[in-house]
Amino acid sequence: MINHRWSNFYKTTLLILTCFLLAFNKSDAQTGPFHLKVMSFNVCRSGELTGYSVAPFANLIRQYQPDIIALQELDYKTTRNTGIDFTTKLGAALGMFPVFGRTIYYQGGEYGIAVLSRFPFLSVKTEPLPSPAGTKEQRAVLITEIRLPSGRDIRFASTHLDHSTDAIGSVMAGALNNFLLKDNRPTIVGGDFNAQPESGTIANVMQPWNRFCNNDPTAPDNPTKKIDYLFGYPKEKCRTISYQVIAGTGISDHCPIVAEVEFE
Amino acid sequence: MRKINILILLAVGFSIFASCGKEDDSPPDLPDGGKHITYPIQLYSRLNNSQLFNTDDFAAVIGRIRSSQSYLTILHRIDAVYNLSEIRNPMVSIAEETVKIPVFIWNRYAGTRVEGSGILVGQTIGEMRNIPTSDGCSYFSLPLMANESINMNFASITFENENQLAAGVATIKEKLDDKTVLVGIAGKILQEKLKSAFPENDYPIEIIEGKDEKTNQIIFVITSRKWAVREHKEAPVGADGISCFDLEIEKL
Numbered sequence: 001m002i003n004h005r006w007s008n009f010y011k012t013t014l015l016i017l018t019c020f021l022l023a024f025n026k027s028d029a030q031t032g033p034f035h036l037k038v039m040s041f042n043v044c045r046s047g048e049l050t051g052y053s054v055a056p057f058a059n060l061i062r063q064y065q066p067d068i069i070a071l072q073e074l075d076y077k078t079t080r081n082t083g084i085d086f087t088t089k090l091g092a093a094l095g096m097f098p099v100f101g102r103t104i105y106y107q108g109g110e111y112g113i114a115v116l117s118r119f120p121f122l123s124v125k126t127e128p129l130p131s132p133a134g135t136k137e138q139r140a141v142l143i144t145e146i147r148l149p150s151g152r153d154i155r156f157a158s159t160h161l162d163h164s165t166d167a168i169g170s171v172m173a174g175a176l177n178n179f180l181l182k183d184n185r186p187t188i189v190g191g192d193f194n195a196q197p198e199s200g201t202i203a204n205v206m207q208p209w210n211r212f213c214n215n216d217p218t219a220p221d222n223p224t225k226k227i228d229y230l231f232g233y234p235k236e237k238c239r240t241i242s243y244q245v246i247a248g249t250g251i252s253d254h255c256p257i258v259a260e261v262e263f264e
Numbered sequence: 265m266r267k268i269n270i271l272i273l274l275a276v277g278f279s280i281f282a283s284c285g286k287e288d289d290s291p292p293d294l295p296d297g298g299k300h301i302t303y304p305i306q307l308y309s310r311l312n313n314s315q316l317f318n319t320d321d322f323a324a325v326i327g328r329i330r331s332s333q334s335y336l337t338i339l340h341r342i343d344a345v346y347n348l349s350e351i352r353n354p355m356v357s358i359a360e361e362t363v364k365i366p367v368f369i370w371n372r373y374a375g376t377r378v379e380g381s382g383i384l385v386g387q388t389i390g391e392m393r394n395i396p397t398s399d400g401c402s403y404f405s406l407p408l409m410a411n412e413s414i415n416m417n418f419a420s421i422t423f424e425n426e427n428q429l430a431a432g433v434a435t436i437k438e439k440l441d442d443k444t445v446l447v448g449i450a451g452k453i454l455q456e457k458l459k460s461a462f463p464e465n466d467y468p469i470e471i472i473e474g475k476d477e478k479t480n481q482i483i484f485v486i487t488s489r490k491w492a493v494r495e496h497k498e499a500p501v502g503a504d505g506i507s508c509f510d511l512e513i514e515k516l
Contacts, residue, residue, distance in 0.1 A: 065348055076388055085363065092360035095351035097344070097368055100388050110388055118346045120370040120378050123393040149346070149373045 034152055035241065035262050038212075039066040040190030040230050042160070042219075042254035046075035046086045046111075049251050054086060056251045058093035064246070064258050068146065069096075069116040070158030070190030070230075076100055077109035087114040101126035101142030101158070113142045113158045113191070122147050127179050129161075129172045136164050141176050141189070154263075155180065155187040161201070163194035169201035180233070181208060186263040187233040188212075192219075192254065194227050202229070210235040212259040216245045220253040230259050237264040300514050302494060303416065305447060306332060307509040308501065309340035311479035313424060313451075316342045316506060322358050324502030329362045329384070332510075336408070336418060337364065339382035340449055344368070347376035355382030369404040369420055370394045381420065398431035400424065405439060416515075419446040429454050433461045436486065440467070445513055446486040455482055462486055472496050474507055483509060490516055 043057060050056045052075075061069065071090075075081040091098030096116040101124075103112040112126070122145040129139045141159040148154060157180055161172045173193070180187050189209075195201035197215050209231035217223035223245065232238035241260040249255065308316060308325055316325075316339055329337055344353040359366035364384035371380045383406060390409065394402040404420045419439060423429040429450065436446060450458055455471060462469045470493040472483040485493050495512040 085360075085365070088356065088360050088364075088366065091353070091366075092356045095344075095353045095356070097353065098356060098366070099392075100365070102388055102390070118348075118351065120344070120368045120380065121392070121394070122370060122396075123391075124389065125391045147370060 032150070033262055033264050034148060034150055035260060036068065036148075036154070036188075037064070037066045037258065037260045038068050038070075038156070038188055038190060038230055039064065039256055039258045040070040040072075040158070040192075040228055041256035042072040042192040042228060042252060043074060043086075044252040044254060045073055046078070046081045047251070048080075049253070052081040052084060052086070054090045054093055057090055060246070060249055060251065060256070061090075061094060064244075064256075066258055067118050068156050068188070070156070071114040071116065072158065072160040072192045073111075074100060074114050075106070075109060075111055076102070078107035078111065079109070080107055081109075083109070087116075091116050097121060099124045099142065099144060101140055103128075103140040103160070104138050112140065113160055115142055115144050115156060115158050117144070117146050117156070119146050119148055121145065122153060129159075129175045131162075132168050132171050134164050135162050135168055137162065139172055141179055143179060153185065155185050157187070157189040157191075159189060159191040159193075161191070161193045161195065166195065166199045166201055169193065169195045169199065170205045173201045173205040177205065177208065184234050184237075186238065188230065188261070190228075190230045190257075192227060193229050197226055206231060208235060209233050210238050210240075212238075212240045212261050213243050213245075213257055218245055218255045218257055221248060221250065221255065223247055223255050228254055228257050230257060230261075232261055232263070238262065300516055302512050302514045303335040303445075304333060305336050305338070305445075305511045305513055306334040307338040307340060307447060307483060307511065308506055309338075309449065309481070309483075309509070310505050311340075311449070311474040311476075311481040311483075311507065313481055314341065316340060317354055318504065320352075320354075321502075322354060322361070324504075325506065325508075326358055326361045328501050328508055329358070329364075335386070337362075337384040338420065338447060339384070340422075341379065342382040343374075343380065344378045345376055346378055350376070355384075358382070359384050365389060367392050367406060369422075370396075370402055371422065372400040381422065383418070383420070395435060397421070397435050398428045401428040401432055403432060403435045403439065407443075414443055416445055417441065417443040419444055421446070421448045423448070423450040423454055423458070425451065426454065426457065429457055429461065436462075440486065440488060442488045442490045444486075444488060445491055447511070448484050448486070449481050450484055452480050452482055458484060468492065470496075472509060472511075474498060474509075476505075476507070485511065485513070487513070492516055
C-alpha cells in the first residue's frame with residue numbers, strides 16, 4: 001500500500017517536472033520545429049475586380065487564417081485606386097502588421113508588393129531586382145524578418161517576377177536567391193513568378209528551394225496555368241503539411257495559394 | 265631666456281585660441297528661427313509604461329493626428345494582440361484612419377500580446393530595422409527619405425531598467441550619425457544614468473518630463489549637433505490620461 005502510494009507520488013512529481021520543463025525551457029522553444037500557415041495572393045491591379053475595395057479580400061483571407069501573406073500588384077495612393085493605401089487598409093481589416101514595398105512610381109502614387117503578418121517585423125527591406133534588356137517593368141523583392149512568439153526568427157519575402165521571357169525571369173530569380181539564400185535561417189518566399197514549373201526559372205534557378213506547392217494551376221481565377229508559388233529554405237529542413245489552391249474567388253485573376261508548413 | 269618663455273607662452277596661447285576657433289563639435293549658432301527646416305514630431309504616451317489604450321476608442325488620438333501636420337507620430341506602448349480569436353492591432357487601425365504608414369517597434373511578447381510602440385509616417389518605407397539589444401528592448405531605426413536620399417534617420421528605444429540601458433547605450437552611440445534623431449522613453453529613475461551615459465558636451469540630449477507628477481517615465485531626444493529640439497509642449501488628449509507631446513526638431 002505504502003509502495004503504491006510512493007509510486008503514485010513519484011509519477012505525479014515526474015509529470016509536473018516534465019510539464020514545467022516543457023513549458024519553460026526557452027532554448028527548446030527557440031530551436032524546436034514550428035508550424036506556419038502562409039499564403040501568396042496576386043490581388044489583380046490592387047483590387048480592380050472589387051472596385052478597389054479591400055473588404056472582399058479581407059473576408060476571403062479571414063476564412064483561411066494565414067499567419068503571413070505575400071501579396072502582389074498593390075497600389076499606394078494611385079489615381080486608379082482612388083488614392084487609397086490598399087496594404088494598410090487590408091492590414092487594418094485583418095488586424096495584421098502590413099508592409100508595402102514599392103517597385104515603381106505609378107499614376108501619381110506607387111505600385112508594388114506587400115507582406116502582412118500576424119507577428120511583428122524585426123526588419124523590412126525592398127530590394128530592386130535586375131532589369132536585363134527586354135524587361136517590361138522594374139521588379140523587386142520585399143524581404144522581411146519576423147520574430148515568432150516562440151523566439152524563432154523567420155525570413156519571409158514577397159515578389160512578382162517579369163513575364164517577358166524565361167531568360168529574364170531566370171536572371172531575376174537568381175538575384176532573388178542572392179538576397180535570400182545568405183545563411184541557413186528559415187526562409188519563405190511567395191509570389192507570382194510568371195513562370196511555369198517546367199521553365200528554367202522554376203526548374204533550374206529555384207532548385208535550391210523546397211516547393212511548398214504542387215503543380216496545380218493558379219491563374220486565372222478559373223485556373224489553367226501554374227505561375228504562383230510558395231518556396232521554403234533550407235530545403236531539407238522544411239516540409240508541406242497541407243496545400244490548397246483557392247479557385248473561383250471572383251475577386252482576382254489569380255487564385256490565392258495557402259500552405260501549412262513545418263520547419264525543423 | 266625670458267623672451268623665449270614669452271614667445272612660447274604666446275605660441276601656446278595662440279594655438280589654443282586657434283584650435284578653439286576650429287572646434288567642429290561645438291554647437292553651431294542657433295538661428296533666430298525660420299532659417300532651417302523644422303520637423304514636428306508628436307508622441308502620444310501615458311509615461312507610466314502602461315498600454316496607450318484601455319479601450320477600443322481611439323477617436324481623440326485620431327482627431328488630434330488628423331488636425332496636426334506632424335512629420336512623424338509615435339504611439340508609445342500601442343500593443344497588439346496576435347491571437348486569432350481576438351486579433352487586434354490599434355496602430356494599424358489608427359494608421360488607416362489617419363492615412364499614414366504604420367511601422368511597429370517590437371519590444372517583447374507577453375502571452376498573446378505583442379508589446380511595443382507604433383510609428384506613423386506619411387511615406388512608404390524602403391527599409392526598417394528593430395535590433396534587440398536586451399530582453400524587452402530593441403533599438404529601432406527608420407530612414408526617412410526626401411527626393412531619393414535619406415532626410416532623417418529616425419531612431420527610438422525604450423529603457424525600463426538599468427540592464428536595458430547598459431546594453432542599449434553602445435548601440436545608440438554606434439548608430440548615431442548626422443542624420444539621426446532618436447526619441448526615446450526611459451524610467452524616471454534612470455535619468456541620471458542616462459545623462460552620464462550621454463554627457464551633454466558630447467551628445468546633445470534633451471530630457472522632457474510630463475506635467476503629471478504620477479508619471480514614472482521621461483522622454484529623451486538624442487541627436488548629433490546638426491539637429492536641435494526647438495520647442496516641446498504637452499497637451500492632454502481625451503479624458504483617459506493620454507498626453508500628446510509636440511516636439512519641434514530643427515535641422516541646423
